Amino acid sequence: MKKVLKDESGKRIHPYVPELVNQLRKGEIDRREFLRTTTLLGVSATAAYAMAGKITGESLVAPAQAQTPKKGGTLRASQRVQRMDDPATYDWVPMSNQTRAILEYIVVTGNDNVTRPYLAESWEASDDLKTWTFNLNKGIKWSNGDAFGADDVVHNFTRWLDPATGSSNQGLFSAMTEEYDTGMKNDDGTAKMGKKMSTGAVEKVNDTTVRLHLNRAVLSIPENLFNYPTAIVHKAFDDMGADLSKNPIGTGPYSLGDFSVGERCQLKRRSEAYWGGEIYLDEILYLDHGDDPNAAINALESGQVDQVFEVPITQLQRAEGIKDVVVYDVVTAQTAVARMKVGIAPFDNLKLRQALVAATDHQKLLEVAYFGRGAPGEDHHVAPIHPEYFALPMVKQDYNRAKALLAEAGYGSGIQLTLDVNNSSAWEVSAAEAWKAQLGPAGIDLQVNVMPGAQYWDIWTTTPLGLTTWTHRPLGVMVLNLAYRTGVPWNESGFADAKFDALLDDASATLDINERRKKMEGIEKLLQEQAVFMQPLWRSVFTAAHKKVKNFGAHPTAYHLWHDLWLDA
Amino acid sequence: MLIFIVRRLGSMLLVMIAVSLLIFIVLEAQPGQVATKVLGPYSSQEQRDIWMEKNGYSRPIHERYVTWIGNFFTGDLGKSTRFKQPVNDILWPRLGNTALLALLTMMLVVPISLTLGVLAGMREGSSTDRSISFLSIFTTSVPEMASAPMLAAVFLSLLGWLPGTSGFSYGHPLQSLDGFPWIGINWQTVPELVMPVLVLVLYDFGYVTRMTRASMAEVMQTHYIRTAVLKGLPYKRVIVKHALRNALIAPFTIIMLQINWLLSGVIVTEYFFAYKGFGALLLEAALNQDIFVIEACAMVAVFVSVTTQTLSDVAYTYLNPRIRFS
Numbered sequence: 006m007k008k009v010l011k012d013e014s015g016k017r018i019h020p021y022v023p024e025l026v027n028q029l030r031k032g033e034i035d036r037r038e039f040l041r042t043t044t045l046l047g048v049s050a051t052a053a054y055a056m057a058g059k060i061t062g063e064s065l066v067a068p069a070q071a072q073t074p075k076k077g078g079t080l081r082a083s084q085r086v087q088r089m090d091d092p093a094t095y096d097w098v099p100m101s102n103q104t105r106a107i108l109e110y111i112v113v114t115g116n117d118n119v120t121r122p123y124l125a126e127s128w129e130a131s132d133d134l135k136t137w138t139f140n141l142n143k144g145i146k147w148s149n150g151d152a153f154g155a156d157d158v159v160h161n162f163t164r165w166l167d168p169a170t171g172s173s174n175q176g177l178f179s180a181m182t183e184e185y186d187t188g189m190k191n192d193d194g195t196a197k198m199g200k201k202m203s204t205g206a207v208e209k210v211n212d213t214t215v216r217l218h219l220n221r222a223v224l225s226i227p228e229n230l231f232n233y234p235t236a237i238v239h240k241a242f243d244d245m246g247a248d249l250s251k252n253p254i255g256t257g258p259y260s261l262g263d264f265s266v267g268e269r270c271q272l273k274r275r276s277e278a279y280w281g282g283e284i285y286l287d288e289i290l291y292l293d294h295g296d297d298p299n300a301a302i303n304a305l306e307s308g309q310v311d312q313v314f315e316v317p318i319t320q321l322q323r324a325e326g327i328k329d330v331v332v333y334d335v336v337t338a339q340t341a342v343a344r345m346k347v348g349i350a351p352f353d354n355l356k357l358r359q360a361l362v363a364a365t366d367h368q369k370l371l372e373v374a375y376f377g378r379g380a381p382g383e384d385h386h387v388a389p390i391h392p393e394y395f396a397l398p399m400v401k402q403d404y405n406r407a408k409a410l411l412a413e414a415g416y417g418s419g420i421q422l423t424l425d426v427n428n429s430s431a432w433e434v435s436a437a438e439a440w441k442a443q444l445g446p447a448g449i450d451l452q453v454n455v456m457p458g459a460q461y462w463d464i465w466t467t468t469p470l471g472l473t474t475w476t477h478r479p480l481g482v483m484v485l486n487l488a489y490r491t492g493v494p495w496n497e498s499g500f501a502d503a504k505f506d507a508l509l510d511d512a513s514a515t516l517d518i519n520e521r522r523k524k525m526e527g528i529e530k531l532l533q534e535q536a537v538f539m540q541p542l543w544r545s546v547f548t549a550a551h552k553k554v555k556n557f558g559a560h561p562t563a564y565h566l567w568h569d570l571w572l573d574a
Numbered sequence: 575m576l577i578f579i580v581r582r583l584g585s586m587l588l589v590m591i592a593v594s595l596l597i598f599i600v601l602e603a604q605p606g607q608v609a610t611k612v613l614g615p616y617s618s619q620e621q622r623d624i625w626m627e628k629n630g631y632s633r634p635i636h637e638r639y640v641t642w643i644g645n646f647f648t649g650d651l652g653k654s655t656r657f658k659q660p661v662n663d664i665l666w667p668r669l670g671n672t673a674l675l676a677l678l679t680m681m682l683v684v685p686i687s688l689t690l691g692v693l694a695g696m697r698e699g700s701s702t703d704r705s706i707s708f709l710s711i712f713t714t715s716v717p718e719m720a721s722a723p724m725l726a727a728v729f730l731s732l733l734g735w736l737p738g739t740s741g742f743s744y745g746h747p748l749q750s751l752d753g754f755p756w757i758g759i760n761w762q763t764v765p766e767l768v769m770p771v772l773v774l775v776l777y778d779f780g781y782v783t784r785m786t787r788a789s790m791a792e793v794m795q796t797h798y799i800r801t802a803v804l805k806g807l808p809y810k811r812v813i814v815k816h817a818l819r820n821a822l823i824a825p826f827t828i829i830m831l832q833i834n835w836l837l838s839g840v841i842v843t844e845y846f847f848a849y850k851g852f853g854a855l856l857l858e859a860a861l862n863q864d865i866f867v868i869e870a871c872a873m874v875a876v877f878v879s880v881t882t883q884t885l886s887d888v889a890y891t892y893l894n895p896r897i898r899f900s
Contacts, residue, residue, distance in 0.1 A: 081743070088658040171613050171621045189623055199620040266657040267664065267858075268742070268850055294739050294848035296858070299723075303738025304848070307730055310743070459862040463610060494618055 019046035019130055021516045026056060028519065038392050038518050041119045041479075044227075046130055046516070072555065078572035079288040080554065082565075083301040084314035086270045086293040089250040089261075092236040093165050093172035098476075099314065101233035102565040103270045103291055107148075107255035108236035111139060111158065112227045113566065116335070116558040118390070118479050120227045123281075124153065124237060124256065134222035134514055141213040145280050147239055149254045155209040160240040162217070166202035176487065176494055177229045180219040181206035222514035228479045233564065258284040258568060267293050285571035296429070305330060305549060311572075312550040315563060318375055319431050324549045332549045333559040334378070337477040338388035338484070339546055341433050343424060343440065344498040344538035346469045351422075356414035358536035361422075362400070364407035364447035365440065370541040374436035378547075382540030385529035386488065389543070390561075391481035392518055395526040400533065407447040419448035425471040426453055427461030433472055436541040466497045473497060477546075477561040481525065482513045489537065500537045579888060586880045593876045594646070598639050601865045605631035611655040611865050646873065652866030656859070661870045664855065669837075669874065672844070672851035674747065676836035678767065679774040684829060687779045691786020691825065696813060698791045706783065714780030722773050722846040729769060740766040740847040770847045774840060782828055789824040793817045823893050830886035838875045 022043055029039040036057050043053040085099045092108060095101055113123040122128060125139040145153040165174035166182055175182065183203035186196045208216040217226065229235070237256070238249070245252040253261035258279035262271030270291040274284055292310055294300040301313045302320050306327050316324045316332060325332050345352035345361075352358055367381035380389055387394050411417065426437045434455055441451040465473050478484045487493060490509060491501040505528065512524040550557045553573045560566060602608055608631060609622035626632060630641070645652070651661035694706040716724075729736040737743070744762035793799060794817060802812045841853035848854075852871065859867035 088656075090658050168618070168620055169624060171625075175618075187620055187623075189620075197620065197623070199618075265667075266659055267855075292741055292743055293850075294741050295845060295854060296861075297845055297848065300739050300741075300846065300848040303726060303730060304741070304743070307734075307736070307738040309737050309739060309741075457861045457863075459611075463607070463863075 019048075019132075022046055022048060024517065028517075029057065034518055041392060042516070042518055044119060044121055072573065074283075074285050074555065074569075074571040075573060076285050076571070077287050078285075078574050079290055080286050080312065080567070080570060080572060081290045081292060081310045082312040082314070083294050083304050083310040084291055085296075086264075086266060086268055086291050088266055089253075089264065089270070090248045091170070091172075092238060092249060093161075093170055093174055093234050095234045096173070098233055098563050099291075101236065102314075102563075103272070104236055104249065105257070105565055106259035106272045106289060106567065107253055107257045107261060108238060108249070109256050110236055111141075111230045114228060114231040114479055114562075114564075115566065116560050118561060120231060120479065124158075128227060130226070134224060134516070135219045137217040137219070137226045138210070139215045139217075141215065142280070143213055145256050146277075147254050147256055148260060148275060149239070151239065153237075153256050154212045155215045156212075157237060157240045158215045159207050159209050160242070161235075161237050162207040162215075163202060164243065165235070166200075166206070168199050168201060172234055174232070174234050175200060177232055177235075179493070180221045180223045181217065183220070221510075224513055224516065225480050225483050228483060231564075233562075256280070259289065262288070269293065279568075281568065284568060286567070289567065302327075302549075305551075308551075311554050312557070313548060316547040316549050317431060318378060318544075318547070321376075321378075321547055324547070327549075329552050330549050331552050331557075332547055333557065334545045334547045335559040335561050336379075336390050337544065337546050337561040338390055338481075339475070339477045339544050339561070340382065340386070340388070340540055340542065341430075341436065341472050341474045342382075342386065342538040342540045343437075343470065343472045345536075346467075346497075346499050347535075347537060348499040348501075349469050351414075351416075351420065352469055354414045355536065356410045357416065357420070360407045360410035360414060360416075360447065361444065361449065362533075362536045362539050363403050363410055364444050364449065365400075365539055365541075366402035366443055367400070367541060369402075369443070370436050370439050373439040374432045375542055375544055379542050379544040382542050383529070383533070384536070384538060384540050385532040386475070386484055386538070386540060387481035387525060387529055391479075393481050393512065393521045393525045395522050395529055397526070397529055397533070402443070404447050407449075411448055416448070419450060421450040421452065422470055423452045423454050425461060425464065425468045426455050427458040427472075427474070428455050429458035430474065432544070433474065437472055440539070440541065466495075471497070482509065482521075485509055485528065486513060489532065498537050500535070502531070502535065505531050505535075575891070578891065582884045582887060586884055589880050590873070590876060594643055594873060595639065597869050597872050598642060599635070601869060602638065602642070603635060608865060611863055642869075646869075651870040654859075654864050654867050656862050656864040656867070661866050664867065665852075665870050665874065668850060668852045668855045671849065672837060672840065672853060675767070675770060675774070675840065675844075675849065675851060676833065678771045679778065679836060680829070680832070682771070682775045683779045683782055683832070686775070687782035688786055688822070688825060690779075691783040692790050692813075692818065692821065694783070694787040695790025695792075695794060695821065696817075698794065703787070707787065710780030710783040710787075712780070713776045714778075714784070716776070718773050718777055718840075718842040718846070721776055722769070722843060725769055725772060726846075736768055737766050738847075740770050740849040742766065742850060766847075770840075770843050770849050773843050773846075774836070778832060778835075782825060782832065785828045786821070786825040790817065790821040793821040796820075823890065826893065827886045827890050830882050830889070834879045834882045837878050 025039055025043055028034045039057050040053050084102060087097055087100045089100060089103055092104055109124050111123060111125045112120050114120040124142060126142045128137060128139045130137050141155060147153055164170050165172045166178060181203055182200040184198045185201050187199040189197040191197050203220060206218055208218065210216050239254045250264055258275055259272040260275050262273045264270050272289040274287050294304055298317045298320050302324055304310045305313050324330065345358050347353060362384055371377055371379055371381045383397060384400065424437055426434055428434060437453045441453050444451045465471060475484060486509060487495050489496060489500050491506050508524065508528045512521050512528060515521040515524060548559045555571050555573050556569050605626050606622060609625045613621055613625055654661055654664055657664055690706045694703040697703055726738060730738045742763055745760050747760050747763040747767060748757045749760045750757055799812060799817055802816050838853055838856060841857045844851040844854035845857055856871040859871055
């Protein structure tokens, strides 16, 4: 019989945790990786910090704050003010920021990229990573006085996985879905299949315990539960019209005040004590300054706001020069990939794809498009900050090889290609133009077709060659599963490789970070060899706040975790 | 006169119908595109199919047009695909904001332009005329995309006198007062209006000044003015009593057309200063292909355009009875 490990309180510990302790002791993993993986396996953050502290000698307690937090004041922030109807259908981060002070998540991934329980007090994963049990905090109340519990969580999973909701969470939790006949027909007369929640995928164990049953091992369930459309709504959300802005019932410390899409979103601290601790700000006010980044920086400079959502690289120097303003940067896994539609000519030609990559100097692209503030891309979409990143030798620009590959591809006399680029980020347009210049000497005439963001998002999965933005995700396997697995909705390149899928399955079910890292070597190499995309760079992300805003930290996905902010007015 | 007005209104209606048809075909010919816009780029084909079926997008385009135009005339402008709110809730406040900007601009442009134009036209070729002409040509030649950052650089970054954006950070400039039937001014927001109004005034007054000057100069060359002067009437009386009335007919038409420009031609200014106006809304809707907002904005812009044009024609005819129309 298998021995069940338990901690001092009698709570089951995942059997892999002792191995992690060993690895930390031997120095095979660092403290950050230890914290990330142990918390992922259900060890509470406090216990994980305590274990790490005992081994490394580093203090459990954060350095004492130099100042005592002051209560009161309004934090004015510049970001787009967007719709706040159904959080499950959110498609932009600013929507979730407006909501994050009202609705909360089962877990929280902090600025340090470590995921911790939040509405849940703990979780446990089965050894095969197919069963996940979440123990919810007791005593949490909704703002309408109802008790928060398992019914709410079950309701959220149910609506996320209902195709009628139209939530991107369906893809995120695809291991909890099964195919069904929609009753509609394809053009060829065959039955149109859809996906819905598989029977018994979510189980209410008791009022404060929920269990998820997956049809395959998934390592990143906790991380997925902090993806922005997974905010937990009240179980009667749909009965009340499924519109948060009209019925802003939440478990968070703020309530919705004045709200006008495209203009302002006022969040007022609730009068009742917050279950999660002390809240200092009286009010958070989001002001919309449009899409022009210049306007937001103008607002910061003239003191109309205390914080801006993002400082684009083109405005960085200016922001750094504003008096009393602090610029924060965070290393992220945010990027863009010039992905090729591998099933469509001419990109079905491997040699051509390889020629494009061989003619690329990633370091130069980083310098030209992003002033060197980030890391060069390596064409495999696993970032140096991902825990499972395996460092491969940097790919060097080689025009002779590029020309030879082009000739082998049948384009010895050159080829003209068009790259579709969306204009919402200036750096992406710069990167595309710089790439065009690099490809020229190899005999590739790249036409850069810049278009409005909305237009690009209409064609992002169909254009033969397009530069697509990808946001930060805490684990490398998360993005690979979303973007390159055969047949998944966001596989924009149409890449389909059984070997890759098998390797990814294997890595995605591997807890041991060193083992997983070794497995990533094969995955990364395979993507490079197949030249599915050219990835110019990994970008650091910048934000700025007035120095009076205390406890401020930049999040790699620009999520606002502002419960402990205060103003030193 | 009545027949003229009826004809004008008829042609106005025809233009509106033609434009509405064009807008509808361009934006809604492909139902799949509408579903993608409503549900977002990450929606699955299955989700789009369900939406199209549910919202009547499987019907032929002419049926859908009739429904759409019917809804439009009964005040149902649809729901913004970006904001997920009724277009009515977004459009009219934005139009009101732009009207406020236009009103403030016109309150400055009209007296300044008419005064300077008349002064310049009274003595064509004089140093006053040359100075005013230089100033008006210079300001009109600088587009808003240049004057806006220049003014921001001076008044925000250099002097720190004015706020950098005009997004009503402290609330709307016009606020209803508790217990009072009238509207009060929110003085905290007023500084935010200065720079956008300044940019528009600088760009617009030169043009109206030039038109007024040309008209005044032309009137000053006429026989009846010469006769009045030679008859020994005081110069001031000649100008005020005889010249001005005729000289202001042409500028009146120009000013009417500026209303149209101030509605949909102020996109750059509104965008730069994050002003929550109609122009910025139109731009954002176009960039994000917010179908129902584009349709509504386009129809409103066309309506304002043909209405101001018609009003201008009618008023011009009224002011100048010599004009014959068929």
